[in-house]
Amino acid sequence: MNDQATAAWACKGMSSQCTKRRVRSNLGPDQSSFMRHVKEELDRCWGLVDPLWSIQHLALPDMEEVDFIVVGGGSGGSVVASRLSEVAHWQVALLEAGGPEPTENQVPAMYLNHHGPSNINWDFKLDPQTSACLGYKGGCCHWPRGKVMGGTSVLHGMMYMRGHPWDYDRWVTLGVNGWTFKDVLPYFIKSEDNRQIGTVAEPQYHGTGGYLTVQRFTDKPPLIDAILAGAREIGCDTNVDLNGKRQLGFSVTQATVRNGERLSLAKAFIHPVLSRKNLRISLHSMSSWLQIQRSRDISPALLDLSVTKVIVDPMTRRALGVQYTRRGETFTRTLIARKEVILCAGAIQSPQLLLLSGIGPASELLRVG
Structure with missing residues (x-):
């Protein structure tokens, strides 16, 4: 060819x-x-x-203060930065450890190219397991986590699945007020641009006009019909909206896909608002875990990333800002938040960043001095 x-x-x-x-x-x-x-x-x-390939060489302007600092440009950070910057007089800074999305990941079937060691995948290793991960060497599974604008939404299989209502309602019993399923449902609906309401998606649980396009893939292999037929034979429901009133059954899931292309959260929420003058994006600017791991055996490819921590007032215990360095720089930058520092670094690195900043269980912090 x-x-x-x-x-x-x-x-x-x-x-x-x-x-x-x-x-x-x-x-x-x-x-x-x-x-x-x-x-x-x-x-x-x-x-x-990704349009960010055109501007990634631009550093975040030297600003001593902004209103909001969002740490992490993944699935959560992309949405938070986009929504906050809707208020024109709020200055929002978004710091991300990785760079723009690789073009090949726009092809849905090519996402497996980056499962394993990759410069857009943190590729964490789990501790050895005795009842799982037995097909892996030493019983250690890999945990893919995105190190790229869009985070793990650039690496996953694109299925659109919300949490079960029971999970949200249970959070309230644990003291997290305002997070019942009834509370969060309007925000799910607001974010969606669902292309199949009334045919696949139940109207009362879905919306249109949001940034996030949701629909089924147009391709439907014959194997799917065979699986659904088998499910019906054993009495299972196969006409179910998996994000609707009932989530138990078999169905072809909807996905975060648009025109046959992957729709990461950065592509959905950040790309349309790149022209906002109050939104500043700094790539290769958040990699806190390297601060405590430089003495260990780590691939040199990971050491060119920047280091960051949250600056905390020891008296008021209020987060004041962050310290970070960008890739290729030898000095530390400081950014102060007039209003809030918002951690969106993921399930692993958000708590890790808190520990590096002196926030966490005393036993963990005392162990490392």
Whole structure:
């Protein structure tokens, strides 16, 4: 297949035009030369390329203060930064450890390219397990976590599944007021642009006009019909909205996909608002765990990332801002929040960042001095 034919294949059926633009490869060292070539051709389709590739070299302007600091540009941080910056007089800074989305991940089936060691995947290792992960060496599973704008929404399988109402309602019994399912449902509805309300999705649980497009994939392999037929034979419901009134049954799930392309949370919530002058994005700017791990055996590829911690007033115990460095810089930057510091660094790194900042169980902090 020659270059011209491959480029035509890569952009077939897309509204975007092709350009000679090149973007740095994110594929791992074990990828075949064919897949590398496919990736290069996809990079020529400007409609698929993350616009942040064009501005990632720009540093966050030297600002001593902003109103809100959002740490982490993943699934949570992208939404938070987008929503806060809707208020034009609020200055919002979004700090992210990784860079823009790789173009090949816009093709849904190619997300597995980055499962395992990759420069957009933290690729955490679990402790050895005795009753799980037995197919892995030493019983240690890999835990993919996105190190990229959009976070793990760039790496996952795109199924759109909310938590079960029971989980939200239980949080209230644990003291987390305002988080019942009834409380959070309006925000799920507000975020959605569901393309199948009334046919697949129950109207009272879904919405349109939001940033997040939700729909089923148009392709439906025959195997799916066979699975659903088997479920009906044993008496299971196969006409169920998995995010509706009843979540028990078998169904073809909806996904965060738009026009056949992956829709990460950064693509949904950040890309449309990049022109907002009150939103500042600094990439390669949040990698707190390296601060305590430099003496350990770590791949040098991870050490070029920046270090950050939350600045806390020891008297009032109020978060004042963050300290961070960007990749390639040898000095520490300080950013002060007039209103709030919001941690959206994920289930692992948000609590880790708190510990690095001196916030957490006393026994854990005393153990490391």
